Amino acid sequence: MSSFVGVLVSDQWLQSQFTQVELRTLKSKYVSERTQSGRITVGDLPSIFKKLKAFSELFTEDEIKAALAESYQNMDDDIDFESFLRAHLNLQTRATAKDGGSKSSSSFLKTATTTVHHAINESEKASYVAHINGYLAEDKFLQQFLPIDPATDALFDLAKDGVLLCKLINIAVPGTIDERAINTKRVLNPWERNENHTLGLNSAKAIGCTVVNIGTQDMVEGRPHLVLGLISQIIKIQLLADLNLKKTPQLLELVEDDKDVEELISLPPDKVLLKWMNFHLKKAGYEKQVTNFSSDVKDGEAYAYLLNALAPETAGPYALAISDPTERANMVLEQAERLDCKRYLTPKDIVEGSPNLNLAFVAQIFQHRNGLTVDTQKMSFAEMMTDDAETSREERCFRLWINSLGITTYVNNVFEDVRNGWVLLEVLDKVSSGSVNWKQATKPPIKMPFRKVENCNQVIKIGKDLNFSLVNVAGNDIVQGNKKLLLAFLWQLMRFTMLQLLRNLRSRSQGKEITDADILNWANNKVKKSGRTSEMESFKDKNLSNGIFFLELLSAVEPRVVNWSLVTKGETDEDKKLNSTYIISVARKLGCSIFLLPEDIIEVNQKMILTLTASIMYWSLQHSEESVTPVASPVASVDGEPETDLVSEVSNLAIDDNNNASENTSSP
Numbered sequence: 184m185s186s187f188v189g190v191l192v193s194d195q196w197l198q199s200q201f202t203q204v205e206l207r208t209l210k211s212k213y214v215s216e217r218t219q220s221g222r223i224t225v226g227d228l229p230s231i232f233k234k235l236k237a238f239s240e241l242f243t244e245d246e247i248k249a250a251l252a253e254s255y256q257n258m259d260d261d262i263d264f265e266s267f268l269r270a271h272l273n274l275q276t277r278a279t280a281k282d283g284g285s286k287s288s289s290s291f292l293k294t295a296t297t298t299v300h301h302a303i304n305e306s307e308k309a310s311y312v313a314h315i316n317g318y319l320a321e322d323k324f325l326q327q328f329l330p331i332d333p334a335t336d337a338l339f340d341l342a343k344d345g346v347l348l349c350k351l352i353n354i355a356v357p358g359t360i361d362e363r364a365i366n367t368k369r370v371l372n373p374w375e376r377n378e379n380h381t382l383g384l385n386s387a388k389a390i391g392c393t394v395v396n397i398g399t400q401d402m403v404e405g406r407p408h409l410v411l412g413l414i415s416q417i418i419k420i421q422l423l424a425d426l427n428l429k430k431t432p433q434l435l436e437l438v439e440d441d442k443d444v445e446e447l448i449s450l451p452p453d454k455v456l457l458k459w460m461n462f463h464l465k466k467a468g469y470e471k472q473v474t475n476f477s478s479d480v481k482d483g484e485a486y487a488y489l490l491n492a493l494a495p496e497t498a499g500p501y502a503l504a505i506s507d508p509t510e511r512a513n514m515v516l517e518q519a520e521r522l523d524c525k526r527y528l529t530p531k532d533i534v535e536g537s538p539n540l541n542l543a544f545v546a547q548i549f550q551h552r553n554g555l556t557v558d559t560q561k562m563s564f565a566e567m568m569t570d571d572a573e574t575s576r577e578e579r580c581f582r583l584w585i586n587s588l589g590i591t592t593y594v595n596n597v598f599e600d601v602r603n604g605w606v607l608l609e610v611l612d613k614v615s616s617g618s619v620n621w622k623q624a625t626k627p628p629i630k631m632p633f634r635k636v637e638n639c640n641q642v643i644k645i646g647k648d649l650n651f652s653l654v655n656v657a658g659n660d661i662v663q664g665n666k667k668l669l670l671a672f673l674w675q676l677m678r679f680t681m682l683q684l685l686r687n688l689r690s691r692s693q694g695k696e697i698t699d700a701d702i703l704n705w706a707n708n709k710v711k712k713s714g715r716t717s718e719m720e721s722f723k724d725k726n727l728s729n730g731i732f733f734l735e736l737l738s739a740v741e742p743r744v745v746n747w748s749l750v751t752k753g754e755t756d757e758d759k760k761l762n763s764t765y766i767i768s769v770a771r772k773l774g775c776s777i778f779l780l781p782e783d784i785i786e787v788n789q790k791m792i793l794t795l796t797a798s799i800m801y802w803s804l805q806h807s808e809e810s811v812t813p814v815a816s817p818v819a820s821v822d823g824e825p826e827t828d829l830v831s832e833v834s835n836l837a838i839d840d841n842n843n844a845s846e847n848t849s850s851p
Contacts, residue, residue, distance in 0.1 A: 197265060200272055202396050202409070213267050225251055226258035228270055234616070241278050250274060303407050309333040310527045310540055311414050315347070317525065318354050324367045325350060339405040342414075344371050345379025348402070351414065352383065355421035356390045363749050364768035376403060378744075378772050385771035388587045389778055392416040395589035415539060422546035423452035426459075429575075433555035437462050449599030456545055460489060463554055467492035476545065477536035483511040486533070490518050493554045497521040508534050519544070522551045573788065574666065580778040580791065581673040587776060588613045592627075597673070602664050603629050604638025607672075611645050614680045618645045635662050642672075651675040674790055681797040688804045699793060706736055706796050709803070713739035722796070723789040729753025730762030730784060733795065737769050740803040744773050759785050770795065774802050 190206035201209070216231055217223050223231075229247040232238050238247065251258075251270060262270070312333040319325050324346060331337045341347050349365045364382060366375035380399040387394050392413065401409050425431050428448065437458055438447050447455065453476075460473055469488040473479045480486060487502035498518040505511040512530035520526065524547040528540035582597045590609040594600045601607050605627050612619040623641060625634040639658030646653050652675065660668050685697040699722070707718050710732065717732040727733070730753050738745040749765060751758035763781035770777055775798040783791035 197268055197272070201268070202398055202401050205396070206268075207398065209268065209271060210264065213264050223262045223267065224258065225255045225260050225262060225270075228262065228267075232271070232274060238274060238278060242274070247274060250277060303411060304537070304539075305333075306529065306532050306537060307415065307539055308338065308411060310532075310543065311411065311418060312338055313526070314418055315351065315414075319347075319350055322350055336405075336407070339407050339410050342410045343403060343405045344376050345383050345402065348383035348413070348417075349379060349386065351417050352386050352390060355417045356424070358764065359390055360386050360771075361764040361768035363746070363765060364772050381774050382768060382772035385774070385776055386768075387413060387417065388776060389583060389771070390417075390420055391583060391586065392420070393586065393589075393593070395587075419453075419539070419542070419546075422543055422550070423456065425550065426452040426455040426546075431553065431555070433553065434459070436555050445599065449596050451593070451595040453542060456542070456549060459549060459553065459555075460485070460545060463492045464488055475538065476541035477538040480541055481534055481536040482508050483515050483533055486515040486519075487511060489548065490515060490522075493548070493552045494518070494522055519548060522548070524548055524551055572782070573786075574670070576780055576783060576788075577670050577674075577790070579780075580794075581670070581677065583778040584677055585610055587778075598664055598666055598669060601669060602639075602662055603627055603635045604642050604658065604661060605629075607642045607661070607676075608638060610676060611642065614676065614683065615645070615649060618648070632662070646672060646675070649679055651679070677794065681794065681801070684801055685797065685804065688801075702793065702797050702800055705800050706732075709739045710735050715739065719796075721789075722792045723787055725787055727787050727792060728785050729759055730766050733766045733784070733799075734762065734769070736796070736799055737766070737773065740799060740807075741773055744769055756785075766795075770799060773799075775799055 190210050212231070212235075213223065216227065220227070228251055229244040232247050233242065233244050242250075248258075250273065254270070254273065312331045315338070316330040320329055322329075325341075328337075328341050331341065344366075346365060346367055349360050349362070352359050353362065360382065366379050368375070371379070377399050380402040384394050384397060384399060384402070393416065394413065397409050397413060426434070428434055434447065434455065435444065438444050447458070450458065457473060457476075464471075464473065464485060467488045469485060471479070471485070473485050483502065487498075487500075490498035491500055491503070498521075502511050502514040502518065505514060509530050512533040515533070516526060516528075516530060524544070527543040527547060528537060532540045533544075578597045582594050585594050585597070585606065588610060590606070590613055592600070592606050592609060594606060605624070608619050608621075608624055612621075620641065624638055629635050629638075636658050639661040641658075642661060643653055643656060643658050651672065653672070656668060656672075661672075682697050685702075686695075703719060703722065710717055713735065715735040715738075717735050719727060719732050731750075734745050734747075734750055738747075751761050753759050753762050760781055763784040766784060767777065767779065767781065775795075777795055777798050779788070779791040779795060782788075784795070
């Protein structure tokens, strides 16, 4: 497997200015443009750079040309890749100056790894090291390296082989990675190290981390700001895991009516934590509103009131009588420790308003003493508000996929966050560049309902232009939050993106459209050529539930990636679960960006099965010289009978349900 080799540039300083993800993206753009015209000249750069999102809204082609003219006298000079990078870097510097710096995101997950300044917060580093030392102290492999000394760079050195990242992910979201797929040796070769990082980064995406600006080479090099940023995200996901109605239905106590419940469901976990904190502070007589985990908690008063309300037997009002903020903060931490809260911060961190560490501290208090009551009536209502298992898994898949695209908005709940149309427009612009007319779009917050409908109408129009099946579907259906229609639309959007990626490998597909049947035939041919006997009749073939076919497919595209001694026959439910978990980790280890769960394989969810197969196919085509011969028919066959097209099947089901609902509403 060759994926561990990053994009290398002879000028080390120039290479250090870009992450591996950025280098790969720019390399792909450069090669694509050069392939089309045979060469790239200085004169070609304005039109190329204008298409890049980083520059499209800041510069005209003439402005880019003028900037290039300062460095190049002849517009007909050939541009090699390093010159391409230098020109990009020069324009990027101008863009930063013109835009006044990077725009910050409100989401805690987005901010952790996209900061321009690479200064390391030593308090945060010490806190995360303490977290690692505590939670991984008993790990059979890592215990030989623990405890880590926060005063040294041991954390970043340990992160270089990728094992630490994988183990942390499993602590945050247990079962995400099959640990049998992690390469755990004292000394790893470059292949094994890269496999661990590929597995770790793809798994980080699969639990909701933003890793758009991080590549495996960055992790191999142990870049401190990127390593710390990613660890920060993983720990936050762990600490905030219970801040939702599914895990903690008692949160319904924070709201008064159905409208407030909808708002609660759509809130990101850090905002739910703030809402919970203010709920108790109001009951305790605290008159201020806490709106952040920084300036609003610096004086320690809010913490003193909160702990006194939640645990009067251990806290009491004593901290309120202390006037010095540092002394009060120290007493607050001592009171929290009596509740078994881990020390994620120091009194100094409270006084200085460290947002990440204060958030971690409040999350710890919530975990140990949330102070919410169990109302049987509200608990049953909370159960009604949650989706069935399959709908919930699909929502999770689409949410994680959208967030992996690197759009500006971070999605916390698909069914709520897409209803104003803006997120869907961002995704459409990402997967089909130039398709969105931004002059006709309204950016949130949107107060006027008809503006939301306008956004969603444009979403439907673009979907129809992309040949999505959207008969009798209008923008208002999205605004109303019709779940089946939303899932059907998002599935078509995800499928379109996958097929576009496959079609763009033109040398292997002869430039023709790739269909579901092509993916099915490719997978069967790949397994057959490897000497195996398994076959997939369709993407809903119940025999797929044992996982053997996909393990044989993965082995066919990369023989060394599957350890067959770990594979079961898949005859029992437990064996099927073991195989399915292993399949997902092996695919991610290979380099596939996938968001399905083991249950999707066991239950043969045909949409998720297609995404898994397509992802393996895409990786294989990228790393080999094989070709794809598109089949004549766009539908596959099962036992000689044509199989219903998956897109039409899913969309028609959603549309029929929508029409039935409309008829039921209008009938007397």
